[in-house]
Amino acid sequence: MEYLNPTFMLLMAAALAAITAGLHSVLGEQRLLAPLLASDAPPMQSEFARNVTRFAWHWTSVLWLCVGAVLALTAYGEIDAPWLVFGIGAVHFIMGVADAILTRGQHIGWPLITLIGGLTLLAFYTIQTQ
Template identity: 35%
Template structure:
């Protein structure tokens, strides 16, 4: 078993859990209670559910990639998922740093979970890293 990818998968699953429960209370409930018109409100609500599905399915993909029998066949999937997590983390970091009323890089701390999953996925899924030196 690829322990680095397993760690990425477990951290991704933890992130999905936090998203579902803390995000539901801190983001979705206020969103649905807001006075936004139905179209943007429901679009944002649907996007939250899309993010939920992405987090859950990508943690499963990283777990499958950690299994020896799937390591080769899932290498590009692991690379894709890892890059997604890095880009998602970068989005939160950049928004936090560039929006004047955002409160800075710690006000949107999602990047602190997203970037490590992506980095672990890249490290653990790197084909060159999996090859053993010739005897």
């Protein structure tokens, strides 16, 4: 049962984190940021606010790439921090479920976020019980 291999699960979660990062930047820029930044809403009238909004949005995507790197390095044995892996899994799983509930399933990110968390938690559990 290769799919229950913690290395495989961590690598899949890492790949999903990278995919999520890319989708977050590209689709977020197209569907949310560009219209928001082009709006005449009072906060968006400031160039500073527009720059900070775009920076913060894409910074989140960079952080997902970092999460993916931590998960991949853990899968390859380069990082041995089981509680960090647990934290990554728990936060992603909880926030993915919360996203699904709060958006009534309309946000396209909740399945990926939840799956990253589930795979990571399952890998953590599998490693702890070996």
